[in-house]
């Protein structure tokens with residue numbers, strides 16, 4: 033079994049990203065990313081700090097805006113509008129989940145599509161569906177695809193089952209895999225909570241991409257002999273032996289499937305680091321396009 037090491041793959045991509053940033057800086061341009069966090073969700077705080085650290089390591093200007101949970105939708109829209117106009121900022125990310133009184137779709141719509149490095153604006157999702165490379169692709173699916181390419185796992189003609197149909201992961205993942213060319217050309221099935229006999233469908237896959245948000249939901253019975261498994265899930269489960277009181281596990285029961293599959297991503301250290309490095313790459317691309 034091959035461990036698909038997202039940490040190592042992301043680190044080698046960071047080297048190339050740093051070189052591109054150095055070239056921009058020679059022309060007096062520094063890519064800038066604004067990350068907006070509303071409220072005090074501990075998991076979101078951890079993600080945002082991680083993004084901030086990665087920006088600093090790569091030479092990307094990072095602006096972290098931490099807003100109280102009482103922030104209104106109108107106030108958040110005004111902040112997004114300012115960031116849209118700010119020449120120091122090339123990428124804008126509003127961390128989800130947002131408090132219930134703020135509509136995520138309204139906020140996503142307000143972000144200038146040319147700064148939408150998360151790729152959630154309808155313009156960018158439509159470009160993905162239309163195979164138009166001028167948009168931005170959501171970072172997690174892009175990271176999964178990059179990992180498959182980095183490990184030379186062919187998708188052409190392969191049956192890929194994506195479990196999960198969210199706009200953040202499942203749907204854009206399926207669209208990417210359907211595109212023509214390297215990392216695409218797959219035969220894609222999307223499964224979700226209403227799918228009948230999930231195990232029979234996932235067992236028939238050459239590649240399973242799990243994005244359910246359910247700890248250890250997929251076990252041996254879901255994976256065919258020699259299949260490749262990409263585990264997108266990040267779930268916190270209670271663990272009294274850990275100083276933090278919890279540990280992170282994926283949507284796949286790693287120990288249970290590791291002898292059956294040919295390759296698998298670990299959690300943590302698989303898709304997570306790839307998502308962050310893709311955010312950096314999208315920010316850099318946004319800067320290069322806006323600097324032209």
Ligand code: NDP
Pocket residue numbers: 172195196197198199200201202223224225226227230243244245246249264265266267283303304305307308
């Ligand atoms: P959502 O909750 O938005 O979507 C989950 C999807 O899984 C839904 O489509 C749901 O179906 C489906 N689902 C739920 N239960 C089952 C089941 N028993 N059988 C089949 N399908 C099921 O989650 P996200 O897409 O946002 O995230 C998925 C996971 O990925 C989470 O663990 C999240 O933390 C993680 N994540 C990790 C990232 C990373 O960087 N590694 C980035 C983003 C997310 P239905 O539509 O019918 O409800």
